[in-house]
Amino acid sequence: MNLQQKSKLVEELFRELEEETSEFYRQGGLSCLAGCGFCCANPKIPATPLEFLPLAFDLYDKGLAEEFANQLALEEKPGNCIIYRAQADDEKKGFCGSYKHRGLICRLFGASSRKNSKTGNKDLITCKILKEKFPQEFKETTERINSGFPIPVSIAWYTQLHDIDEYLTTQYPINQAILMALELVLRYKFYQEGEVVEQL
Numbered sequence: 433m434n435l436q437q438k439s440k441l442v443e444e445l446f447r448e449l450e451e452e453t454s455e456f457y458r459q460g461g462l463s464c465l466a467g468c469g470f471c472c473a474n475p476k477i478p479a480t481p482l483e484f485l486p487l488a489f490d491l492y493d494k495g496l497a498e499e500f501a502n503q504l505a506l507e508e509k510p511g512n513c514i515i516y517r518a519q520a521d522d523e524k525k526g527f528c529g530s531y532k533h534r535g536l537i538c539r540l541f542g543a544s545s546r547k548n549s550k551t552g553n554k555d556l557i558t559c560k561i562l563k564e565k566f567p568q569e570f571k572e573t574t575e576r577i578n579s580g581f582p583i584p585v586s587i588a589w590y591t592q593l594h595d596i597d598e599y600l601t602t603q604y605p606i607n608q609a610i611l612m613a614l615e616l617v618l619r620y621k622f623y624q625e626g627e628v629v630e631q632l
């Protein structure tokens with residue numbers, strides 16, 4: 433399977449996840465606050481190159497892949513996600529600059545569950561802001577997801593990602609994962625275009 437095909441499979445996975453996530457929200461799941469960028473303003477977000485292949489291909493198609501890759505290669509220490517657009521006066525407020533091509537972690541955080549190893553119950557994967565601002569809703573949602581309320585299970589989606597490509601599902605700080613995805617796409621396109629030229 434070539435890189436483009438892997439990227440298409442990741443997009444397909446995201447479409448399926450979106451259906452499950454929409455169901456979670458339709459049935460009253462806790463959702464993020466409008467304009468909040470608390471999670472995106474964290475350089476340590478763990479991500480994999482594979483989940484950012486669709487973003488990297490999209491940036492390539494827009495002629496921006498090299499510019500983004502060069503910018504990331506110059507980072508001396510991990511910075512906030514390069515796609516994040518923060519408000520000038522508050523780094524913790526902003527929006528995703530490529531929401532359609534955000535990664536798996538971005539899709540699962542706030543809208544998925546994991547098994548609590550001590551209690552065996554499902555824990556809602558969410559941020560401290562929602563827990564603190566809406567303690568009652570958080571408690572109710574936690575109770576509901578443990579009584580059959582539909583919610584994506586994080587590990588199941590990571591397993592499916594892993595099944596597409598084991599090697600590309602190692603986790604790195606988010607910008608490093610995006611840089612690796614961009615480098616893979618740039619190399620892939622370089623060789624693909626070389627083959628086209630040879631055939632002419």
Ligand code: SF4
Pocket residue numbers: 471472477513514515516517527528529530531533534535538606
């Ligand atoms: S890709 Fe978008 S949603 Fe994900 S961390 Fe970056 S800015 Fe946030």
